[in-house]
Amino acid sequence: xxxxxxxxxxxxxxxxxxxxxxxxxxxxxxxxxxxxxxxxxxxxxxxxxxxxxxxxxxxxxxxxxxxxxxxxxxxxxxxxxxxxxxxxxxxxxxxxxxxxxxxxxxxxxxxxxxxxxxxxxxxxxxxxxxxxxxxxxxxxxxxxxxxxxxxxxxxxxxx
Numbered sequence: 627x628x629x630x631x632x633x634x635x636x637x638x639x640x641x642x643x644x645x646x647x648x649x650x651x652x653x654x655x656x657x658x659x660x661x662x663x664x665x666x667x668x669x670x671x672x673x674x675x676x677x678x679x680x681x682x683x684x685x686x687x688x689x690x691x692x693x694x695x696x697x698x699x700x701x702x703x704x705x706x707x708x709x710x711x712x713x714x715x716x717x718x719x720x721x722x723x724x725x726x727x728x729x730x731x732x733x734x735x736x737x738x739x740x741x742x743x744x745x746x747x748x749x750x751x752x753x754x755x756x757x758x759x760x761x762x763x764x765x766x767x768x769x770x771x772x773x774x775x776x777x778x779x780x781x782x783x784x785x
Contacts, residue, residue: 651705651706652707653704653705653715654703654705656703657699657701658683658686658699658700658720659701660699660701664682665682665720665733665735668682668722668730670731670733671730673730674728675724675728676728678697678722678730682699685697685699685722686698686700687700695724695726696722696724697723697724698721699719699720700717700719700720701718702716703715703716716737717737718737719736719740720734721736
């Protein structure tokens with residue numbers, strides 16, 4: 627069956643359009659939606675845990691080490707192309723610290739400087755020390771079993 631020129635052009639345009647939609651940028655937001663006005667309203671010495679909870683909502687996570695005296699609000703925007711791994715485009719970590727009575731002591735905001743770019747080295751993790759071959763691994767202990775060492779029994783000490 628022979629397609630007409632108009633139909634062929636329409637099918638080609640449709641195929642190209644579908645192929646290009648797979649290459650679009652995908653933006654995603656994770657965590658707390660940061661409102662600068664609300665964040666700047668939190669004042670050390672004035673606010674308490676209850677007022678921070680009413681203003682910002684529940685924290686993304688709290689510190690396990692200080693008995694919930696540190697609250698963290700995490701906001702991250704990522705983007706990626708099609709099926710690639712998403713990368714952080716913007717990130718803000720808001721750290722609110724409280725004293726023993728529940729009063730705000732400090733409000734600290736950090737950005738992208740907290741993001742660590744870790745790139746694995748191929749499929750193997752490099753280690754220090756000697757590189758052993760398969761044969762070294764299989765036959766490396768031959769002759770060492772029963773050799774006199776620190777914990778080996780002697781004739782003076784039968785234990």
